[in-house]
Amino acid sequence: MKKFFLPVAFFALAISAQAQEAQEEIVEVVPSSKYKAANYNKWSVEVNGGGNNAIYNWNNKSSDAKFLGLWHADLGVRYMFNTKFGLKADAGYDRITNRDDSPEFETTQWRFGLQGVINLGRVLSFEDWTKSFSLLFHGGPAYSIFQNDNIPEDDEMFSVMAGLTAQFKLSEKFALTLDATGINNFGMKYTWNGLSRNAEYLTVTTVIPSQVVNGETIPGQTVTSQVANPATNYTRHLNPLLNVSLGLTYYFGNKQQHADWYLEEDLSQRIDNIEEMLKDDDNDGVPNYLDQEPNSAPDAVVDTKGRTIDANGNGVPDVIEQYIKDNYPAAGNAGVLSDSNILKQLIDSGIINVYFDYDKSVPFDASIGGVDFVVEYLKMNPNASVEILGYADPAGGASYNQALSQRRADAVKQIIVGKGINASRLNAKGQGIDGQFKGSAVSAHQLARRVIFKIK
Template identity: 40%
Template sequence: MKKKLASVSLVLLAFAANAQNMATTTNQPSVDQPAYNKWSVELNGGVNKPVRAMTPGYSSETLGLFHTDLGVRYMFNPKFGLKLDVGYDQLQERSDTPNFDSKYYRASLQGVVNLGRALNFETWTNTFGLLAHGGFGVSQLSNDDGFDGKDYMAHGIMGLTGQVRLSNRVALTGDLTGIINGRQNHNFDGHGTPAYSSLEGVLVNASVGLTFYLGKNEKHADWYSEDNERLNKLKDRVTTIETNLIDTDKDGVADLYDLEPNTVSGVAVNTKGQSIDNNQNGVPDELESYLDKTYSKKGSETATNNTVEELINGGYVNVYFDFNSSKPTNASLSGVDFLVKYLKNNPGKSADIIGYADEIGNSSYNTELSRKRAEAVKKVATNAGIDASRLNVIANGEDTSVNKKSKEARQIVRRVTFQVK
């Protein structure tokens, strides 16, 4: 019996797989594939009630206490899918009636309609869902005390499944299903034959269970709304545009188009937000002009170099890092460029590259992190043409000068600074 039922189940599973392949091969994939999972596994347990095909004098429990089913479901899209499931029911007598013990097995292939998506449940809830399912299958009834052998039959099945989403991976379900058997040769109690000619047995199942969603995406098709996703993507794009139109360094060029988002305040920039530096000495022309006028008695170039050196050694030129990272932030790479240009214009100079970390974490780890940060900056400088012998790495570890409970203050000390000599 079990071997025959298993064979039928394998046939149904092959049919389901073939249906899946047809769906995926007949529909050409779009450039922007929907990001939702399609597979799920369903496990349920509950009660049963044979509605008809009982021998006079025999009666089953009002709610039979053993029903279970296991299913695998594939959704072609958020509204339609296919399910292969197997079920088992144990049917027994109620009090003060003749004894019987029957076992009912079934395997069913069912279509699934996601009523939650079809009825736009997402407009008012993201927690509750509703599935309708129905199809056909094969069944087997056995009763060792009532008749010999097994009663094999076909059946139609239909039901409703309520869903409560517990997470993106699990949903709690409640299901009510009706099964109609065709060509059932024995009553459910096993002690008589049905009085009807074709559709003899009617069995009702009520169960609760869990659905487990499989796949790498965040949501399953049960909870994926194409309209909501399109709206969310549109909101994200608007937010991105609004954010990128901010002009952080107040140079008149929005961050979206600004190649130098940390320009010195007040200096002239080009259409790409870069400070104008015609002689490529690392000092914006406007600032250089001011320095020339202010220090003209000492010689403008010497004064400029001295002032640039004072800015570097005074800690005004830094390279910053994200938390627990040894990769410089893109916005702060101009600090390395500032040092590189100075060293190229002053070949007799060298520089200490000094790394720091904030106080979060183990001190020895933070010391090593500060070294890695300094090494990363040194690598950028050497790749830009500065000889490694002119650069000395120093790991200063944790900077304890700020309130370590302040996220903003910790960002300031996650840095590399320089000392030229």
């Protein structure tokens, strides 16, 4: 009889713990993306060089700036909050010169800006048709400084800019970029070629060379006149500058990909992965991703990690056999089961327990067999008594779990009373939450929902 009850109890314990652990660990396979740390790099440095065009030069058409003069450069540092939105701090330089057929002038402009960035490639799902091309929209305010040799002071102004950057992925660390950005300067006091917008008239000096007419020399002369300043006819709040540039972006960080190119695994792929993980090739009830013994023999009883509980098939769980071997090598299995003192030690050691489902006070049917060992011991020792200690897992409040653990202890007490033991010999105590499981994985909580025994 004793040989029958011992394996039944431990087989039941293993099966119930395995079922609960597998069920609860599956929940943890795919954590909520809300709390999941980003699996991509967020920082990048961008260097660009190219041309510019100052679209309006309000003097006359002969003073227009050179179209796409090759004197533009900018440097930016960008941070992506996620795969779609980010922020960029940048500095730019432009040198604006005259067309070949215009009066000479040279103007420089420095700007320092802060721009918002939208990864249109991810917003518009470019990944559906390409993995190596994307578009970034960027825009924001800037502080600009305008300099020209013909003006007495630096012209400082507020600017707004916006643009599109085409990205061509070269590797996980580099991307080639082609950018077009429009900038408008508000409040320019001077034109691009250095004319004051505040002067109503301009002084124009014309030199007329000497001439010979009918053998008579007419001396040259210099004529000075006042003409209306065309720069006053145009608003100082409309001063566009166009930049077109080619550049290189470097992504830094210890992740494999940058946010510009990172793709979240789609739901169908996640489901496929979970289904693959939950396969049980050896049909032992433990999914492959948890199975530490993936080739268990048919019908073998295994623990929560898929390891065979009774590898030699003698009806005694391996954990008990190992305990006996380590502590009572001379007695053997049969000697232990007939020895009251050894059985007492087994009970007090915590090996024999009764387990419960989540938020339940009715024990698993298969784990009730462990109660019979306590009953047998009490029948062999009429003067002995037993403490029945109930526990709960860390989920829930302390007061609720205290009451739950008491109900569990009372339920086991009634089972023992029903097997012929006087209630006066049984002291049921609820212990509340088992402190040793606080902070443990959810998969370990099954082991906390139990009743243990202490011989008195």
